[in-house]
Every structure is written in structure tokens, then in C-alpha cells.
Amino acid sequence: xxxxxxxAKKPITVKFQRTAIFGYVGxxxxxxxxxxxxxxxxxxxxxxxxxxxxxxxxxxxxGFIKDNTYTYAWANFVVMLYFIHGLTMLWAAPDExxxxxxxxxxxxxxxxxxxxxxxxxxxEQGLKIRKLKEELAEEKAANEYNK
Numbered sequence: 001x002x003x004x005x006x007x008a009k010k011p012i013t014v015k016f017q018r019t020a021i022f023g024y025v026g027x028x029x030x031x032x033x034x035x036x037x038x039x040x041x042x043x044x045x046x047x048x049x050x051x052x053x054x055x056x057x058x059x060x061x062x063g064f065i066k067d068n069t070y071t072y073a074w075a076n077f078v079v080m081l082y083f084i085h086g087l088t089m090l091w092a093a094p095d096e097x098x099x100x101x102x103x104x105x106x107x108x109x110x111x112x113x114x115x116x117x118x119x120x121x122x123x124e125q126g127l128k129i130r131k132l133k134e135e136l137a138e139e140k141a142a143n144e145y146n147k
Contacts, residue, residue, distance in 0.1 A: 007124050016117035020072060023110025024064065027082055028057055030106060034099045056081055069125060073118035076111055083107040 009017070031053040056078050063071020086103040089096060122128070 010120065010124065013117060013120040013124060016113050016120060017072075018113070019109050020075075020113025020117050021064070023079070023106045023108070023113055024057065024060075024075075026106035027079075027103070027110065028054055030099070030102055031057075034096075034103075038096055038099060069118055069121045069127065072114040072121070075114050079107050079110045079114065083111065 032050050035050045035053065059078055060071050060075040063075070082103060086100050086107055089100045089103070093100070
């Protein structure tokens with residue numbers, strides 16, 4: 001439901017949001033399954049090892065539910081942990097290739113979706129990141145005025 005403050009989403013924005021959610025839910029489901037079905041090398045799998053990898057993914061959950069544009073923007077920092085993990089596992093555990101490729105697909109989908117959703121939705125809402133050039137010009141003008 002749209003109010004006067006929140007403009008309607010364009011179709012491209014909805015596509016990027018769905019891509020981000022696809023990657024997010026995929027990662028949330030992948031890690032417990034991966035840790036459950038692929039036994040660790042030392043043979044000790046416990047409850048904690050099944051769910052510790054998803055704790056960072058729970059940080060942006062509230063913002064995703066509330067459709068907060070800023071949450072989509074900073075969630076990229078969280079997803080980078082999983083992308084780095086996937087790249088490391090490509091080298092360290094080639095026998096788990098299917099799981100690693102799934103992690104990289106979901107992490108990439110979440111990263112691309114979050115990046116472009118935040119960009120498009122921010123433009124729709126009129127949110128802007130001030131350009132450094134504008135800030136420097138204002139600071140220079142303020143300094144000249146104070147002299």
C-alpha cells in the first residue's frame with residue numbers, strides 16, 4: 001500500500017528486490033543444510049555449528065521485512081562474508097563443490113539485488129548521497145565567508 005511519502009516501485013526495482021530476497025533466503029537455507037548433510041572433517045557436528053554461520057544473515061532481517069532501503073545497502077557488507085567464504089572454500093574444499101557453487105550463486109544474487117534495489121529505490125524515494133564535490137564547494141564557501 002502506497003502513501004504520499006512512499007512512491008510506487010517500478011518493475012525493475014521489484015525485480016532487484018526479488019533477486020536480493022532470493023539470494024538472502026537461499027543463503028539462510030543453504031548453510032544449515034550444508035552443515036547437516038556434509039559432515040565436518042573432525043566428525044563433530046553439533047547444534048551450534050549448524051546455526052552459527054547464519055547469525056550474520058539475521059542482522060538485516062528486520063530491515064528486509066520493513067522494506068528499508070538502507071538495510072539493502074548495508075546488507076552488502078554482510079553478504080561479502082559469504083562471498084569470501086565461498087571463494088575460500090573453492091580452494092580449500094573442492095570435494096564440496098556443489099555447496100560452494102550454491103553459496104556463490106546465492107551470495108552473488110543477494111549482492112547484485114541489494115545493490116541495485118537500494119540504488120533504484122533510493123532514486124524513487126528521492127534519497128541522495130551527497131557528492132564530495134558539492135560538499136567541498138560548500139565547505140570552501142563557508143570558510144571564505146568566515147574570513
